[in-house]
Amino acid sequence: MRGFGRYALAVYSVIALTFIMIPIVYTIVFSFNDARRTNIIWRGFTFDNWLQVCRAQDVCIAFGNSIIVALVATLLATVLGTMIAIALVRYRFRFRAATTLLLFLPMATPEVVLGAGLAAQFLAAGVQKGLVTIIIAHTMFCISFVVVTVRARVASLDPALEEAGRDLYGSPRQVFWRITFPLLLPGIIAAAMLSFALSFDDFIITNFNAGSTMTFPKYIYTAAARGIPAEANVIASAVFFLAIVIVIVVQVTNAARRKRLALR
Amino acid sequence: MSKNEFGTSGADLELRGVSKRFPGFTAIEELDLTIPAGSFFALLGPSGCGKTTTLRIVAGLEEPTTGRVLIGGKDVTDAKPFQRPVNTVFQSYALFPHMTVIENIAFGLRRRRIEDPLGKAREALRLVELENVAQRRPAQLSGGQQQRVALARAIVNRPALLLLDEPLGALDLKLRRQMQLELKEIQAQVGLTFLHVTHDQEEAMTMADTVAVMNKGRIEQMGAPEELYERPRTAFVANFLGQSNLFGGKVVSSSDESIVVDVHGYRVEVPRARSQRHSGEVAVGVRPEKIELHANEPVPASGINIVGPGRVTDVSFSGVSTSYQVSLPGLGVVTVFAQNRSFGPVVHEGEQVWLSWHVEHGFGLEDEPEQLPKFAADDDTQSIAAQRRRQLQTELEGA
Amino acid sequence: MAFGAFSSGAAPGVATVQEGPRRKSRVALFLLLPGIAYLALFFLVPLISLLLTSFMAPREFGDIGQFDYAFRWENYVKVVETYLPHILRSFGYAAIATVLALIIGYPLAYFIGVNLRRFPLVQALALVLVIAPFFISFLLRTLAWKQIFADEGPVVGALNALSLMGPGDHITGTPAAVVFGLTYMFIPFMTLPIYTSLERLDLRYVEAGGDLYASPWTTFRTVTLPLSMPGVVSGTLLTFIPASGDYINASRDFLGSTETAMIGNVVETNFLILQNYPAAAALSIILMATILILVGAYVRKSGTEDLV
Numbered sequence: 001m002r003g004f005g006r007y008a009l010a011v012y013s014v015i016a017l018t019f020i021m022i023p024i025v026y027t028i029v030f031s032f033n034d035a036r037r038t039n040i041i042w043r044g045f046t047f048d049n050w051l052q053v054c055r056a057q058d059v060c061i062a063f064g065n066s067i068i069v070a071l072v073a074t075l076l077a078t079v080l081g082t083m084i085a086i087a088l089v090r091y092r093f094r095f096r097a098a099t100t101l102l103l104f105l106p107m108a109t110p111e112v113v114l115g116a117g118l119a120a121q122f123l124a125a126g127v128q129k130g131l132v133t134i135i136i137a138h139t140m141f142c143i144s145f146v147v148v149t150v151r152a153r154v155a156s157l158d159p160a161l162e163e164a165g166r167d168l169y170g171s172p173r174q175v176f177w178r179i180t181f182p183l184l185l186p187g188i189i190a191a192a193m194l195s196f197a198l199s200f201d202d203f204i205i206t207n208f209n210a211g212s213t214m215t216f217p218k219y220i221y222t223a224a225a226r227g228i229p230a231e232a233n234v235i236a237s238a239v240f241f242l243a244i245v246i247v248i249v250v251q252v253t254n255a256a257r258r259k260r261l262a263l264r
Numbered sequence: 265m266s267k268n269e270f271g272t273s274g275a276d277l278e279l280r281g282v283s284k285r286f287p288g289f290t291a292i293e294e295l296d297l298t299i300p301a302g303s304f305f306a307l308l309g310p311s312g313c314g315k316t317t318t319l320r321i322v323a324g325l326e327e328p329t330t331g332r333v334l335i336g337g338k339d340v341t342d343a344k345p346f347q348r349p350v351n352t353v354f355q356s357y358a359l360f361p362h363m364t365v366i367e368n369i370a371f372g373l374r375r376r377r378i379e380d381p382l383g384k385a386r387e388a389l390r391l392v393e394l395e396n397v398a399q400r401r402p403a404q405l406s407g408g409q410q411q412r413v414a415l416a417r418a419i420v421n422r423p424a425l426l427l428l429d430e431p432l433g434a435l436d437l438k439l440r441r442q443m444q445l446e447l448k449e450i451q452a453q454v455g456l457t458f459l460h461v462t463h464d465q466e467e468a469m470t471m472a473d474t475v476a477v478m479n480k481g482r483i484e485q486m487g488a489p490e491e492l493y494e495r496p497r498t499a500f501v502a503n504f505l506g507q508s509n510l511f512g513g514k515v516v517s518s519s520d521e522s523i524v525v526d527v528h529g530y531r532v533e534v535p536r537a538r539s540q541r542h543s544g545e546v547a548v549g550v551r552p553e554k555i556e557l558h559a560n561e562p563v564p565a566s567g568i569n570i571v572g573p574g575r576v577t578d579v580s581f582s583g584v585s586t587s588y589q590v591s592l593p594g595l596g597v598v599t600v601f602a603q604n605r606s607f608g609p610v611v612h613e614g615e616q617v618w619l620s621w622h623v624e625h626g627f628g629l630e631d632e633p634e635q636l637p638k639f640a641a642d643d644d645t646q647s648i649a650a651q652r653r654r655q656l657q658t659e660l661e662g663a
Numbered sequence: 664m665a666f667g668a669f670s671s672g673a674a675p676g677v678a679t680v681q682e683g684p685r686r687k688s689r690v691a692l693f694l695l696l697p698g699i700a701y702l703a704l705f706f707l708v709p710l711i712s713l714l715l716t717s718f719m720a721p722r723e724f725g726d727i728g729q730f731d732y733a734f735r736w737e738n739y740v741k742v743v744e745t746y747l748p749h750i751l752r753s754f755g756y757a758a759i760a761t762v763l764a765l766i767i768g769y770p771l772a773y774f775i776g777v778n779l780r781r782f783p784l785v786q787a788l789a790l791v792l793v794i795a796p797f798f799i800s801f802l803l804r805t806l807a808w809k810q811i812f813a814d815e816g817p818v819v820g821a822l823n824a825l826s827l828m829g830p831g832d833h834i835t836g837t838p839a840a841v842v843f844g845l846t847y848m849f850i851p852f853m854t855l856p857i858y859t860s861l862e863r864l865d866l867r868y869v870e871a872g873g874d875l876y877a878s879p880w881t882t883f884r885t886v887t888l889p890l891s892m893p894g895v896v897s898g899t900l901l902t903f904i905p906a907s908g909d910y911i912n913a914s915r916d917f918l919g920s921t922e923t924a925m926i927g928n929v930v931e932t933n934f935l936i937l938q939n940y941p942a943a944a945a946l947s948i949i950l951m952a953t954i955l956i957l958v959g960a961y962v963r964k965s966g967t968e969d970l971v
Binding site for chain 1: 688690691692693694695697698699701702703705706707708709710712713715716767770771773774775778783787789791792793794795796797798799800801802803804805806807808810811813815847850851879900904905907908909910911915916917926927930931934935940943944947948950951954955958
């Protein structure tokens with residue numbers, strides 16, 4: 001593609017990226033709104049929302065719940081998913097195809113169905129909904145994503161490295177913890193970050209399984225009808241900035257590592 | 265040639281004042297080149313000499329900074345690649361991985377809406393003797409088979425000009441030899457104009473009718489392979505095509521037939537017709553296989569250059585021939601190749617020898633002698649090792 | 664990207680002398696069992712539970728929300744009769760949003776994956792912008808659009824001033840607004856997998872296409888697009904499946920109105936408010952079955968069966 005076509009595509013891409021950013025910028029800007037009850041109309045700039053986030057107590061409680069759920073669900077899903085990923089790549093076993101299907105299906109099922117299904121089961125079993133049921137639900141849908149992410153990493157791992165470890169007198173346990181695990185770590189961390197993000201932002205499945213417990217997205221959904229306090233924007237914006245910083249740090253370290261390797 | 269019909273024969277390619285500048289460097293400087301229809305033309309040079317850029321300009325994948333490209337007398341400089349009667353056999357083959365072999369070959373025919381694309385594609389596949397793999401995917405073929413499919417995909421279009429971008433580079437030595445012969449045979453059969461880009465001098469010389477040696481964006485010398493080898497005009501050509509012993513000196517006398525150069529006290533005669541400069545400081549050379557070794561000082565005779573005595577510093581045996589390094593005071597190290605017609609080396613390391621060659625085997629270069637690459641004087645270990653490796657490589661390729 | 668990673672890849676086993684086959688299978692079992700058991704318990708069993716619920720009958724003389732196991736297949740007839748518009752709307756909106764997201768996302772993915780290759784830093788930055796929406800609550804993003812398109816918001820004001828909209832017209836609450844919201848929400852899900860396959864695309868194939876008499880458009884159609892098909896398939900699945908089950912955009916409090924309600928909305932209402940569990944379950948089963956059929960046909964047709 002030369003000349004005109006290329007410029008048209010560049011201009012288009014800038015517009016598209018701007019379009020993607022519009023509601024994000026809007027949300028961040030309105031975290032500085034001197035809003036009183038509803039945060040719909042711009043009333044002037046203030047730092048108050050940022051300085052006193054927990055003035056809106058409900059928001060802070062919901063946020064705390066979301067963090068607890070995301071942390072526990074991420075830990076569980078990452079451990080379970082990583083184990084499955086290693087088994088899938090390194091071992092042959094019967095029901096392999098069935099296992100793969102079982103891992104693929106949750107990702108191909110709409111969230112309403114996942115949420116309603118689990119809620120139906122909790123209902124049938126007479127389980128009281130709350131933080132625990134939310135964590136169970138989140139762990140369930142995160143496992144598949146962890147498997148996919150870690151599995152790619154395991155598959156790219158040269159088995160000769162482990163063989164070399166064994167050749168150099170490593171016991172299976174030592175080989176795993178000193179060779180396999182450190183090499184898988186970047187994939188595991190990526191999977192954990194993905195899980196955390198998925199869990200933190202999940203609303204639909206949570207809505208079916210939370211009972212009266214509030215999470216951050218659920219709070220926004222419930223409050224949407226009567227107006228969202230600006231503190232919700234503050235929390236969302238802060239999470240956004242933190243995530244962006246993490247992503248950029250990861251990108252820069254990766255780039256630096258590649259450069260170092262290239263120099264060698 | 266209209267888009268929907270086959271060319272019946274190749275067409276001339278003409279480059280007029282073509283140059284290509286990239287930010288920071290010049291890939292091609294003012295290139296003028298005419299390749300007659302039906303010839304097999306090779307552009308030979310080291311990597312970075314501009315040969316691939318030239319090819320890409322002909323194919324329309326790069327635009328020249330200045331100059332025009334004409335194919336069959338028609339200016340195609342502003343034509344897009346798909347509008348040119350040109351096809352390329354890419355270095356990586358670039359076979360479409362999502363199509364079968366036969367679909368790959370029929371691709372160009374379908375684009376030009378030529379009748380019976382599959383039939384013609386099958387014919388082309390027969391030409392490269394691969395009928396049995398028509399339904400396979402490129403990934404299921406060996407390197408040699410992929411190369412042939414790439415060739416079939418290009419020639420099935422009967423382009424006025426076929427461009428070959430180092431298509432044999434990825435093959436192993438034996439396969440490469442075989443493919444070289446086959447390519448040449450196919451070219452003779454289909455009668456198209458072939459433009460072949462390569463850094464392999466052996467390949468260029470065995471395949472092409474005409475070879476152009478490129479260096480730093482310019483064509484150094486162009487001609488038939490024998491002519492380039494026997495009468496190199498520049499030090500670059502003399503050393504890129506095979507090996508040469510080069511000496512610098514002042515012309516002390518000249519006649520209609522020859523010039524005589526004083527090389528550190530030795531009298532070296534070179535035919536006037538084989539030499540580019542005829543007075544002042546000149547550079548002359550001789551190929552290693554043209555030199556004879558003598559254990560005793562030979563009797564001077566007309567038509568023979570004699571230098572010596574020198575000392576043999578290295579003897580390396582390589583089957584067909586043996587290579588000797590002879591160190592001569594003032595001249596530096598001279599390389600001599602001798603056929604192994606008897607058993608074992610003729611002389612041994614440390615022995616004293618004289619060298620001689622026929623006057624008509626010498627050549628004179630257009631380079632200033634002080635600009636000569638210091639091949640002769642390079643006797644540090646690194647350059648010796650490099651030289652030995654080069655030698656081994658040429659010998660390997662000859663095997 | 665998530666689906667692409669599900670291609671088959673049998674890796675070499677790491678058998679050694681000390682590790683006999685029995686020991687190996689025990690290790691595999693130890694690795695697999697906890698996770699698989701978890702998924703069986705909290706994914707498979709709930710699906711079965713959902714299926715059973717969908718056939719339940721109201722308890723005689725029971726309260727609202729009290730049901731007994733039965734085989735009342737009439738539940739399905741009833742929900743289809745009642746909610747057919749919602750079902751059709753769901754797949755219609757999702758299909759339109761998928762196509763729109765593809766139209767918007769493909770050129771963007773192409774630009775980032777191909778044209779920006781020579782500028783790795785700019786490429787990385789553009790990529791961060793594409794995934795930026797993942798880092799901020801999607802509910803707040805949707806609310807932001809709601810407020811931008813609100814009757815007292817800037818867009819409606821401008822359109823009113825230009826007389827392109829009458830005083831009684833709205834943007835929010837219309838099907839167009841819902842489709843817009845769905846499209847926006849899934850642009851990153853569409854763009855990323857396509858980017859992944861375009862980023863790896865060997866440009867020499869494109870050159871070869873040009874060399875073989877294909878115009879840029881034909882080269883795109885016959886070479887670039889087929890080679891990026893895995894990304895397109897992943898992207899459309901990652902968009903269509905969640906979009907058809909989404910009920911945020913179509914909800915009254917966000918971009919929709921009662922006239923735009925989708926399956927998700929009625930499942931939510933039936934389950935959480937009306938406590939009509941069999942209806943909600945039957946609707947969920949219908950949604951899931953339809954999606955599995957559509958996805959199966961689509962994957963087969965697009966010829967990327969090594970996806971699963």
